[in-house]
Amino acid sequence: MEKPPIVPIEQWRQARADLLAEEKEATRMLDAIAARRRRLPMxxxxxxxxxxxxxxxxxxxxxxxxxxxxxxxxxxxxxxxxxxxxxxxxxxxxxxxxxxxxxxxxxxxxxxxxxxxxxxxxxxxxxxxxxxxxxxxxxxxxxxxxxxxxxxxxxxxxxxxxxxxxxxxxxxxxxRLVFTNSLLDLVPYGRQQDWEDSPPGWPQHPTYG
Missing domain, CATH: 3.40.30.10 (Glutaredoxin)
Structure with missing residues (x-):
């Protein structure tokens, strides 16, 4: 089974910091969408x-x-x-x-x-x-x-x-309500479903297979 590449700690910290910046941007966008959701008419x-x-x-x-x-x-x-x-x-x-x-x-x-x-x-x-x-x-x-x-x-x-x-x-x-999916999105192999954009060699299967 393929695995993520092994790199020196400083390279890993930089890659993590780059991803964190994108995660924070996405969080701010989700907060803004939630604010709009609270203002929806009924x-x-x-x-x-x-x-x-x-x-x-x-x-x-x-x-x-x-x-x-x-x-x-x-x-x-x-x-x-x-x-x-x-x-x-x-x-x-x-x-x-x-x-x-x-x-x-x-x-x-x-x-x-x-x-x-x-x-x-x-x-x-x-x-x-x-x-x-x-x-x-x-x-x-x-x-x-x-x-x-x-x-x-x-x-x-x-x-x-x-x-x-x-x-x-x-x-x-x-x-977004599913706890298991949210956690699986954080681990190396993800949800292992065939619609995901994963590197070659990652384990994948049909969504409900």
């Missing part, structure tokens, strides 16, 4: 849905669980006994303690899917996940959030009993 979102949950029927307002902000991840429905690899990978990276830390900042997390509730529950049990979930089956929620038949993160804000959509993202926008 749109009122009608709460006409009945979600199936382990505790019974719940409205979108109920999913806030008393918090002012709600993050909903739409988990793809691929049919009976079929599960999205990307959605599974993301959910593997949302541990229950993180959900508690979000709650400390007035944010609730909910994973929603068009899969029937029993199918979701069975998969959660199989995977050992304990984060909250709900079924949006037989509702227009996925379409109304623009997730349609895919996956998407949608953020809502509650003002009393009125609900507003403030943000949504999908594809690589959701990728």
């Amino acid at each position: 749109v009122e979102f009608s709460d006409t849905y009945e979600f199936d949950t382990p505790a019974g029927k719940r409205s979108l307002l109920d999913l806030f669980d008393g918090k002012r902000q709600l993050a909903v991840y739409q988990f793809m429905d691929l049919g009976p006994d079929a599960y999205c690899g990307g959605c599974t990978w993301l959910t593997d990276n949302v541990p229950s303690p993180a959900v508690g830390l979000l709650a400390d900042s007035d944010v609730s997390w909910m994973t929603v899917s068009n899969m029937p509730l029993a199918q979701i529950a069975g998969y959660w049990e199989q995977k050992g996940w304990t984060i909250p979930y709900a079924s949006s089956r037989d509702t227009t929620f996925a379409a109304d959030t623009d997730a349609e038949f895919g996956f998407m993160l949608t953020v809502f804000l509650r003002d009393g009993d009125r609900v507003y959509r403030t943000y949504n993202t999908t594809q690589r926008g959701v990728d």
